[in-house]
Amino acid sequence: MEIKGKYAVITGGAGGIGLETAKLYFKEGAEGVAIVDFSQEGLQEAKSQLMGQNALFIQADVSKSEDVKRFIDESMEVFGRIDILFLNAGVEGVVKSMVDYPEDKFDQVIGVNVKGVWLGMKHGFPALKKGGGGSVIITSSVAGLRGTAQVSAYVASKHATIGLMRTGALEGAPDNIRVNSIHPSPVDNRMMRSLEEGFSPGSGDQVKEGFTKMIPLGRYAENGDIAEMALFLASDRSRFVTGATMVVDGGFTA
Template sequence: MTGVCAGRIALVTGAAGGIGRASAVALAQAGARVMVADVAACDETVALIKNAGGEARALTVNVADEQAVARMVSATVEAFGGLDIAFNNAGVAGVFTKTHDYPADDWARVIAINLTGVWHCMKHELQHMLKAGGGSIINTASVAGLVGMGHAAAYSAAKAGVIGLTKNAAMEYARNNIRINAVCPGGVRTNMTESADHSLPGFLDRLAKLEPMGRVAAPEEIASAVVWLASDGASFMTGHALPVDGGYVAR
């Protein structure tokens, strides 16, 4: 396929659905060969990419497990012969409760997946990209890492941490031809927000009302920013935490 990512090899975590799936499909449509990884099955994502004429393979990973992440990166390099683009996107919502009530086990789980998981991915992707001479890493943060949300202590801490990890690494590798950015989505209709809507009826409506545009995003609206950050069109972008949020943080 031709496009702004033609000839590139991409790895996407959290690719079984939502923002990860839409981004894997968009990267493939832009010409990348894509390894889709998730703790859940990615068959549907692979089928979507293949049906659109792209190339994809899938593997199972728990990003909280560093050895599994190391194997994921090696398997991607072995399968496709390199790694140019990494979208570290896997994440969980955590429980919705105030800080004084937040359960310690859920805190540990959310930090392990949403923050330590991104660090695991970056660590092993960077080892390869340093040897290969370059690359582009995009991490999924959130508007919750930029502004206060409420009822999301572990999630907000993890997403603010992802922005810190992104900026720190951008400084470290700016002269190694490796760009590292984060996307900060506002409300997006995915399994994550639909499940929250199920347990807290009206959640998606309330999220839409908080958005200046009066609606939540489709995953594809985040994916197009990911493709741009991955591409040479963003060649002078590094260390950025880019809100893709319908104006949420501008309020």
């Protein structure tokens, strides 16, 4: 029971990584988990999969300060404390050259992936401090460690989360708040289906095959692979780990 008695908030909680992490947190003893997501339909599906668990379901836009403050306040009101804040919400944008990239899509990606992380720590730190500290986990990507053509907004956003993570680690340390980021290789979920199709419309399978050949372990990550790292970073086993970029990529960046 790695996180027995702890309370967690997961943004993007109805998506593949978020929901898998919520299930694992409950399995490992979490007392309560707030599932935060923009999609009402996704929240309904998550509710059906977490029946019988002490889960809170909150619709919110992580790029809006009032929404982030609301889900933090609601979680505190219901649970009484927050020990784990998993800032996992993210969007992929579109696949286009910088010259052709739509400005509104760029703004959306930065709003969710960067501002959403900043707002999560801005409003989440005081709540974590009240409970004596805790763990903030940020979903970044291997795209935050290298460049990839045609996804400038996504790459820029994932590089930016590293800066926010490191700053958060320094600012949170005096209050026993640890901040780390997870950097997955391609994960076998909806987001990668969207990117595969974007890179080669109608031939997404071929794109997946190409990416897979770039991964030494010979497969995409599964949602559960990322959830396991999110469990480690949430638990006391990582009590001396902060300011770290935790790469879960099957050797992709080796």
